Amino acid sequence: MHRFLLHNDDIREAGDLIVSPGQVGLLNGWGVFSTIRVVDGVLFAWERHWARMSSDAAKLRVPFPSNEDWLHQRLLRLVEANDASNATLRVAIVRNQGGMWQGPAARRPFDAIAFTTHLNDWGDNVKLGVVPFARYAANEFAGVKNLSWAQNLTWYERAHEQGFDEMLLLNERGEVSELTSANIFAVQDGHVWTPPLSSGCLPGVTRAVLVELGKVKEKTLFPKDLEAAQEVFVTSTTRALLPVSHIEGLQIRFGRTVVDQLLADFDAFVAAYVKSAKKTLIAR
Numbered sequence: 001m002h003r004f005l006l007h008n009d010d011i012r013e014a015g016d017l018i019v020s021p022g023q024v025g026l027l028n029g030w031g032v033f034s035t036i037r038v039v040d041g042v043l044f045a046w047e048r049h050w051a052r053m054s055s056d057a058a059k060l061r062v063p064f065p066s067n068e069d070w071l072h073q074r075l076l077r078l079v080e081a082n083d084a085s086n087a088t089l090r091v092a093i094v095r096n097q098g099g100m101w102q103g104p105a106a107r108r109p110f111d112a113i114a115f116t117t118h119l120n121d122w123g124d125n126v127k128l129g130v131v132p133f134a135r136y137a138a139n140e141f142a143g144v145k146n147l148s149w150a151q152n153l154t155w156y157e158r159a160h161e162q163g164f165d166e167m168l169l170l171n172e173r174g175e176v177s178e179l180t181s182a183n184i185f186a187v188q189d190g191h192v193w194t195p196p197l198s199s200g201c202l203p204g205v206t207r208a209v210l211v212e213l214g215k216v217k218e219k220t221l222f223p224k225d226l227e228a229a230q231e232v233f234v235t236s237t238t239r240a241l242l243p244v245s246h247i248e249g250l251q252i253r254f255g256r257t258v259v260d261q262l263l264a265d266f267d268a269f270v271a272a273y274v275k276s277a278k279k280t281l282i283a284r
Contacts, residue, residue, distance in 0.1 A: 001014050001115050001116070001117050002014070002082035002084055002087070002115065002116045002117060002118075003081075003082060004078060004081040004082050004115075005078070005113065005114060005115040006074055006075065006077070006078040006091075006112065006113065006114040006115070007019075007111065007112075007113055008074075008108070008111060008112050009074065011077060011078060011081045014115060019111070019113075020103055020105035020106065021103060022101070022102055022103010022104060022105050022106050023094060023095075023096040023103065023105070023106050023111065024095060024096065024097065024098050024099050024101060024102050024106065025062070025094035025095035025096060025110075025111075025147065026094060027101070028099075028148075029146060029147040029148025029149070029150070030060065030062065030094070030095040030098075030146075030147065030148075031060075031062055031092055031093055031094040031095050031110075031146065031147040032053045032056045032057045032060065032062055032064075032092070032093050032144075032145060032146055032147065033053070033090060033091060033092040033093070033145060033146075033147055034049040034052065034053050034090075034091055034145065035088060035089070035090050035236075035237045035238060036049050036075075036088070036089045036090075036091065036237065037088060037089075037237050037238070037270075038079055038084055038085065038086060038087045038088065038089050038116065039086060039270060039274050040085055040086065040274050040278070041076075041079060041080075041085040041278075042273070042274045042277040042278060043072065043075060043076070043079075043089065043277075044237075044270055044273060044274065045205045045209070045273065046072060046277075047068075048205045048208060048209075049091075049205060050068050050071070050072075052145065052203060052205070053091075053093065053145075056144045056145055056146065057093060059140075059141065059144055060095075060141070060144060060146055061095075062093060062094075062095045062110065063093075063095060063096075063109035063110040064093055064110065065093070065110075065112065071091070071112060074112070074114075075089065075091060075114055078114055078115070078116060079116060082116045084116040086119065087116045087117060087118060087119060088116065088117050088118070088119060088120070088237070088238055089114060089115070089116045090114060090115055090116075090117075091112070091113070091114040092112075092113045092114070092147060093110050093111075093112055094110060094111045094112075094113060094147065095109070095110055096108055096109060096110055096111055097109055119238075120238055122165075122238070122239050122242055123165075123242075124242075124243075125242065125243050125244065125245040125254070125256075126165045126166055126234055126239075126242050126243070126244050126245065127163070127164045127165050127166075127244075127245055127246040127247075128159075128164055128165070128166050128167065128168040128179070128244060128246065128247045128248065129158070129159045129162055129164040129166075129167045129168065129248045130167065130168045130170065130223070130247065130248045130249060130250075131155055131167045131168070131169050131170065132170045132174070133170065133171070133172055134151075134155065134167070134169035134170060134171070134177070135169050135170070135171040135172070135177040135178070135199070135200035135201070136171065136172050136200060137171040137172060137173070137175075137177065137198060137199055137200030138172070139200070142200040143197055143200065143201065143202055143203060145202055152180035152181060153180075155167040155169070155180050156180045156181070159180075164246075164248065166179045166180060166181075166182065166234070167179060167180055168184065168247060168248075170223070171199055171200045174222060174223075175195065175199050175220055175221065175222060176195050176199065176221040176222060176223060176225070176226065177195055177199040177200045177201045178195065178199070178200075178201035178202060178204075179234055179236075181236055181238075182204070182234040182235060182236035182239060183195075183201060183202070183204040183206070183207040183234065183235050183236070184221075184226075184232065184233075184234050184244075185210075185216060185232065185233050185234070185235065186221055186225055186226055186228075186229035186231075186232050187229055187230045187231035187232070187233075187255075187258045187259075188225070188228060188229050188230065189230075191217065192210075192215060192216045192217070192258065192262070193216070193217055193218070193219040193221060193225075194207060194210075194211070194216050194217075194218055194219075194221075195218070195219075195220065195221050196218040196219070196220065197218075199220065199221075204235060204236060204237075205237060206235040206236060206237060206240065206241070206266070207235055209266065209269060210235065210262065210266065213265065213266075213269065215262055215265060223247075223249075223250055226247060226250060226252055227250050227251055227252055229252065229253065230253055230255055230258070231243060231253070231254075231255040231256065231257070231258050231259055232244040232247070232252055233256075233259045233262075240263060240266065240267075241259055241262055241263045241266060242259075243255070243256045243259045
């Protein structure tokens with residue numbers, strides 16, 4: 001984490017004591033968050049992150065900022081304070097009030113908390129373990145990105161203990177859903193497929209861009225479909241696109257011809273977005 005963080009309206013030292021156990025969202029994971037790529041001082045795909053957080057907050061009854069620009073401007077102040085023009089940013093909206101354990105310090109309905117960190121080097125491929133029954137697609141909160149992230153962190157830690165980089169999560173029907181923090185894709189006979197949201201996966205921003213560009217279509221996938229694929233890859237805000245070289249218990253083919261072309265298309269989209277966003281900031 002970089003030196004400064006955002007706490008509502010203030011830029012504070014990351015070590016400052018500014019939160020209270022009486023904020024119910026902190027101890028209960030009652031809140032929403034998003035991880036955003038900062039590119040040349042621009043919050044890439046900001047509108048998509050805002051829309052997803054806003055929708056998830058409504059489902060979870062988490063009070064949420066009413067003004068998109070209010071939060072956007074404060075996040076840009078944080079980026080400037082940390083000199084983090086090319087970095088990763090995490091923003092969380094934490095519910096403060098409700099229930100018998102609300103404390104006296106919880107005067108605001110929510111807290112906006114954000115921090116930045118350096119870009120991570122993920123290597124040039126990813127090896128996956130497998131967790132069956134990890135996603136319950138029928139749950140009304142499936143696909144909601146909330147602060148209660150302990151299961152994902154546990155699986156991620158276990159993956160590294162077992163010699164993998166990440167875990168492939170299957171749902172209650174044995175379908176491929178997602179990773180703990182990434183979406184997954186399979187290249188089959190010239191087509192690129194990713195599990196539909198009905199699989200219980202999160203609607204990742206990078207995933208959404210590729211679908212809207214017409215590069216990817218949705219289809220229910222099973223592990224056997226990954227074995228039949230010419231290439232398998234994953235996407236996330238922090239990883240962009242990364243090919244899969246190994247999946248526990250499966251015989252998959254490792255390739256990156258399609259992945260590299262999609263990455264070039266995605267990079268071009270990012271560059272165009274950043275250029276347009278900079279013009280808008282200058283105009284302001």
